[in-house]
Amino acid sequence: MLATPSPSLSPPGLVVRQCKGTEAVDLFYNWAARVGWNPGQKAGIRDVLLKTDPGAYFYGQIDPSCVIPDEEPETSASGNSNKSSATEKQSQEQTQEPKQELEESKVKVVALSEDPTVISVISAIRYGDEQAWIGCYITDPKYRGRGYGIVTFNRALQHVLYNSPHRKSVGLNAVFSQVDNYRKTGFTKSSWVNERRRGCVRELVEVKERELAERIGAEEEEGLVMLSDPRVDWEQLPAMEEKYTGFKRAECVKDWVRFHANHPEHHRVGVAFLSPDKFDPLTGKPLVLGYACVRPGLTSYRAGPLYATTSSIAKRLLVKLAVHVLDAHNRNPSMDVPLIIDIDIPDQNRDSVEMFDGIGWKNTMSTLRMWRGDVPPYDVSGCFGISTLENG
Numbered sequence: 001m002l003a004t005p006s007p008s009l010s011p012p013g014l015v016v017r018q019c020k021g022t023e024a025v026d027l028f029y030n031w032a033a034r035v036g037w038n039p040g041q042k043a044g045i046r047d048v049l050l051k052t053d054p055g056a057y058f059y060g061q062i063d064p065s066c067v068i069p070d071e072e073p074e075t076s077a078s079g080n081s082n083k084s085s086a087t088e089k090q091s092q093e094q095t096q097e098p099k100q101e102l103e104e105s106k107v108k109v110v111a112l113s114e115d116p117t118v119i120s121v122i123s124a125i126r127y128g129d130e131q132a133w134i135g136c137y138i139t140d141p142k143y144r145g146r147g148y149g150i151v152t153f154n155r156a157l158q159h160v161l162y163n164s165p166h167r168k169s170v171g172l173n174a175v176f177s178q179v180d181n182y183r184k185t186g187f188t189k190s191s192w193v194n195e196r197r198r199g200c201v202r203e204l205v206e207v208k209e210r211e212l213a214e215r216i217g218a219e220e221e222e223g224l225v226m227l228s229d230p231r232v233d234w235e236q237l238p239a240m241e242e243k244y245t246g247f248k249r250a251e252c253v254k255d256w257v258r259f260h261a262n263h264p265e266h267h268r269v270g271v272a273f274l275s276p277d278k279f280d281p282l283t284g285k286p287l288v289l290g291y292a293c294v295r296p297g298l299t300s301y302r303a304g305p306l307y308a309t310t311s312s313i314a315k316r317l318l319v320k321l322a323v324h325v326l327d328a329h330n331r332n333p334s335m336d337v338p339l340i341i342d343i344d345i346p347d348q349n350r351d352s353v354e355m356f357d358g359i360g361w362k363n364t365m366s367t368l369r370m371w372r373g374d375v376p377p378y379d380v381s382g383c384f385g386i387s388t389l390e391n392g
Contacts, residue, residue, distance in 0.1 A: 011147045013063035014119075016155040022046060024057035024123075028136050030113040031121050032390070035138055038297040038342070040388070041266065048259050049391060052252040053125045055159065060120035060139075060152040067116050068142045119143045124156035125391060126167075127249035131376065132160035134172040135390040153185065168374045169246075173367040173389045187370040191246075192346040192380065194369060194389065195353070198300065199361035201322045201329075201339040208359050209319045216320050223289070224320050227270030228262035233285040240288065240307050244383040246376025247392060256387065260293040267335050268295045269324040273313045292317040292385070294325060300340040301325055306385030311351040314384040315359075343385040352384040 019027065029042035049056065120143070123136040134156055139149035160170055173194060174182050205213040215221050225232060234257055238250035247253075260270035270293045274286035290308030294301050303321060308314035322341065329339060343361075345352045346369075367389060386392065 011151065013066040014060055014148055014151060015062075016058055016060050016120075016152050018055055018159075019057035019059065022050065024050065027059060027113040027118070028057060028121060028123065031138050032136060033298055037390075038299045038302070039390075040295045040297050040302045041268070043266075044259055044295070048252065048255045049123070049125060051255055052127065052249070056123050056125040057136075058122050058124070058152065058155055058159070059118050060148055061115075061117050062119055062143075062148070064117055070142075120148055120152040122152050122156045123390070124159045126160050126164075127247060127252060127392075129164065129166040130168050131248055132167060132170045133392040134160075134170065135392075137172075150185075157185070169376050170372040171392060172370055173392075174370050175367055179368055179370070182370055186372040189371040189373075189375050191369045191371065191375050191378065192348040194344040194367045194386065195347055195356075195363040196342055196344050196365040196367075196389075197356040197361040198340060198342050198364045199356075199359060201301070201325050201341055204319065204322045204341075204359060205326050209315070212316065212319050213323050216316070216323050221316060221320075223273045223276055224316055225272055225274060226262065227257055227260065227272050227291060227293075229272070231274060231286060232272045232291075233280060233283055233288060235283070236280065236285075236288045237291060240291070240382070241305065241387075243379055244307050244381075245305075245386065245392070246378035248376075256293070257291070260295060264324070264328050265332070266296075267301070267325065267328045267332075267337070269293065269321055269328070271317055271320045271324070273308065273317055289313055290317050290382075292321055293387075294321045294341065296335055296337040297342070298337070300338055300342045302388070303341050303343040304385045305383070305387045306343060306345075307382050308384055309382055311355050311384070314352070315355055318355075318384075344389055345385050346380050346383055348380045349383055351381070355384065 025042050025046050028045060029039055032039040120139040121136060122134065122138075124132060124134050126132045137153060139152070157170070161167055172182065172187060174187070216224060234254050237257060238253040241247050241249075241253050257270055260268045270291065272291040273289045275289050276286070278287040279285060280287060290313045292303065292306040294303040303318070306314055306317060308317060325341070326339065329335070345356060347353060
């Protein structure tokens with residue numbers, strides 16, 4: 001059993017609240033977009049993560065009297081802001097919703113996401129009785145260094161640890177500048193370094209892996225199918241993730257697959273690779289040797305997970321994702337997402353590192369996968385890309 005953190009003394013005027021209903025959807029999506037995290041479609045919060053743990057989302061709110069006003073922008077002699085129109089346009093684009101996603105009533109939620117008294121957010125998702133994940137931890141820069149963030153963080157820890165005698169592992173992905181701070185809160189173990197690899201979809205499909213992409217487009221690659229294909233046994237997928245990452249979250253895995261499978265109208269794609277000659281003895285369906293998902297973010301597509309028994313299968317899955325992303329873009333370019341894919345890979349899987357090096361996808365950011373309690377046992381050889389940094 002992991003020890004529950006001692007309650008922190010709240011700075012004056014701070015209350016950490018738990019999101020109710022679907023409040024988290026807009027609140028967390030907009031905050032992530034605001035700090036440049038390039039979140040995937042907000043429906044992923046609603047359709048997957050809130051189903052996994054409806055009470056997982058928290059925000060810190062201060063008394064209106066404690067609000068620090070934004071600095072007034074400097075103006076030129078003509079009275080115009082010195083910020084360029086290009087910068088303003090980019091800021092607007094970063095916070096706008098994907099054009100074809102949620103059309104929901106947003107009166108209360110949008111008000112919360114824009115409320116100046118909300119100064120911090122964090123998620124703490126419980127995966128069954130044994131595991132949990134901390135993510136989306138953001139404090140408004142104006143309020144950092146005042147104790148607001150750590151109080152919000154400790155409230156999230158209490159959510160996953162309180163009255164949970166079987167909770168063995170709580171994880172998070174940390175930027176390296178914050179690793180020492182997380183160690184002070186009990187996250188003293190680590191499993192691997194995540195490398196965010198980035199590559200151009202069109203270049204992969206039309207230049208670097210053109211022959212493979214053409215075979216995939218002509219459906220000449222035996223075993224490569226969509227996740228929605230009835231031959232794909234979704235019951236095999238949670239065991240694959242547990243083997244390669246240590247996560248025990250069967251229903252979340254199936255909801256994640258369901259979110260990606262057969263949704264080309266939202267540019268969400270899920271693919272799988274099936275064994276041609278090995279079958280599950282109970283169902284008679286082919287053994288799944290790998291699967292992968294991709295979805296649009298704001299500034300790129302986000303791929304993950306990418307699990308496979310070999311690097312050859314992993315590459316075919318990746319190229320198939322790219323083929324379908326390009327096809328979705330050509331059919332419906334109104335989604336207006338750059339044809340770039342970001343994927344977070346574990347540095348311990350040298351086959352994955354070599355595969356992405358080989359296609360020229362560079363590392364643009366690194367994070368450390370940290371744990372409080374036990375590090376779940378895993379075989380990283382089949383993990384060519386994790387699901388998300390934010391949720392493990």
